[in-house]
Amino acid sequence: MTLSRTASTFMPPVMEARRWLDGVTFPADRPLINVSQAAPVDPPPDALRRAMADAALTNDEAHLYGPVLGLPALRAALADETARLYDGPVDADQVAITSGCNQAFAAAIATLCAENDEVILPTPWYFNHKMWLDMSGVRAVALATDSNLLPSITDAEALITPRTRAIALVSPNNPAGVEYPPALIRAFFELAQRHGIALILDETYRDFHAAPGAPHDVFQDPDWPDTLIHLYSFSKAYRLTGHRVGAMITGAARLSEVEKFLDTVAICPGQIGQHAALWGVQNLRQWLAGERAEILTRRAAIAEGLPKIAAKGWRLLGLGAYFAYLEHPFNMPSDVLAQKLVQHQSVLCLPGTMFWPAGDAGGARQMRVAFANLDPQGIDVLFDRLAAFDSNL
CATH class of the missing domain: 3.90.1150.10 (Aspartate Aminotransferase, domain 1)
Structure with a gap:
């Protein structure tokens, strides 16, 4: 059966x-x-909680369906913040807000994969990524890591087949905590470019990276929208885990496909959480x-x-x-x-x-x-x- x-x-x-x-x-x-x-x-900090309460009490639209890809103001704010941090061009129409970062990953896979396609995951892997691939009929291909828990470009390239649709990296890593060096992330991006597959880069824990400045320079490549699917979460940054606010940044053409997925599973991200994330981006940098x-x-x-x-x-x-x-x-x-x-x-x-x-x-x-x-x-x-x-x- x-x-x-x-x-x-x-x-x-x-x-x-x-x-x-x-x-x-x-x-x-x-x-x-x-x-x-x-x-x-x-x-969340008290000021953010008050901003959420104010949105709930005074903004009637916060209780209605919103845009499928998220509040325009939040999409624009995240685009600006990403461009500032990575010193590369990011536009609001390249940003989608999702109901948590896990949903962003699920939406990415839905736009990339058909039955029996493959996605390469370094081990140890984030278990929810593996679970979603299983439930999507997609084969997770394990990529061994070295003694420092870093994946090898050579080993990854050897795993690419005609069914490979993406390589998925998490940095700082869950579960291992390892921060992938900028040159390694760039090398994986270039590997994905050469083979015409996607690089899914989950940076949920970016805000707690030990090194100052940008974790990589991929957004500086003029062709990044064709290859990169960048995932982010507001949950850890602003203590909003229960409000489920994540994001995907990628090419606008892919987001038109993402919109189909998001419309059928959530219609729109939660409005109060989005207003909270927007207030956080605007006011909580320090x-x-x-x-x-x-x-x-x-x-x-x-x-x-x-x-x-x-x-x-x-x-x-x-x-x-x-x-x-x-x-x-x-x-x-x-x-x-x-x-x-x-x-x-x-x-x-x-x-x-x-x-x-x-x-x-x-x-x-x-x-x-x-x-x-x-x-x-x-x-x-x-x-x-x-x-x-x-x-x-």
Whole structure:
């Protein structure tokens, strides 16, 4: 019997991990540390919340259907901000606002792929990208990465076939935190250009990049709209995860196809969230710089605390944005270890097995820690618990 689209893929990993908490009681002196999901838990800043309330109370159109591709003012603001950051031309008609960045990826695949087409994903991969490809009847082709978790242009080119429609990169990377060097991103763009395929570049965590300035120069190429499909999220920048506001930047001709997809799945992005994102772009640049500085402080705390667990055999594989990607020292697969950490150390994190092809041994020794919601003291407690874990339990 043919599987349904949803049955062709795995259960949502974050939801699966949350079920490991069912029936578990955490001691008062060892409350749960949840580093499983990369999402801010604090609400938006008060000024932004007031702007959202004002939109809800005084702007009647904010409660109606809006344009399928998003509010014109927000599209223009993101175009201007992107052009400023990357020092390359971006127009409002090259921007679409979506109901979260995951929807932007889904829309991109809908415009690119037919049944049994292929998209190349570096491993470890972002699991929701793999899930959408499964549900679209598209084959995810795993691209191995090196010891620094960086993909190779040569290896990628060897995987391109007549069915390849895109290469999808995430930088800063989810799950590994790795920031791809500008020259590597440019090389992947040129590879995609040569082969007439798309480069999907997901920069959800761009605002927390460790290096100042533009993460790459692809927008400076005059032909970028023909190859690049750039994805972005306002959710992490302005703490708007529950309002689902993402974006795609690409050629205007592709956006006419994207409009078909978005009209059938959402009609339009949520209006209040869009007004919030617009206010954030216009008013919160300095505040966002402070958010970035805080994330970099927490990143430094990970690096500084690492010797505590390195002495127990743990190894840091990748670090950046919201993520630390670790290799564990135990003689058990990471999905088993993750559940034991819940039970014995009150720590919920995601195993590497959730970011690799089924049956691939690559993720068996790996763990993802989403540390953005831990301050340096919380990171120290997390490392104490990891160091104290006894594999014989």
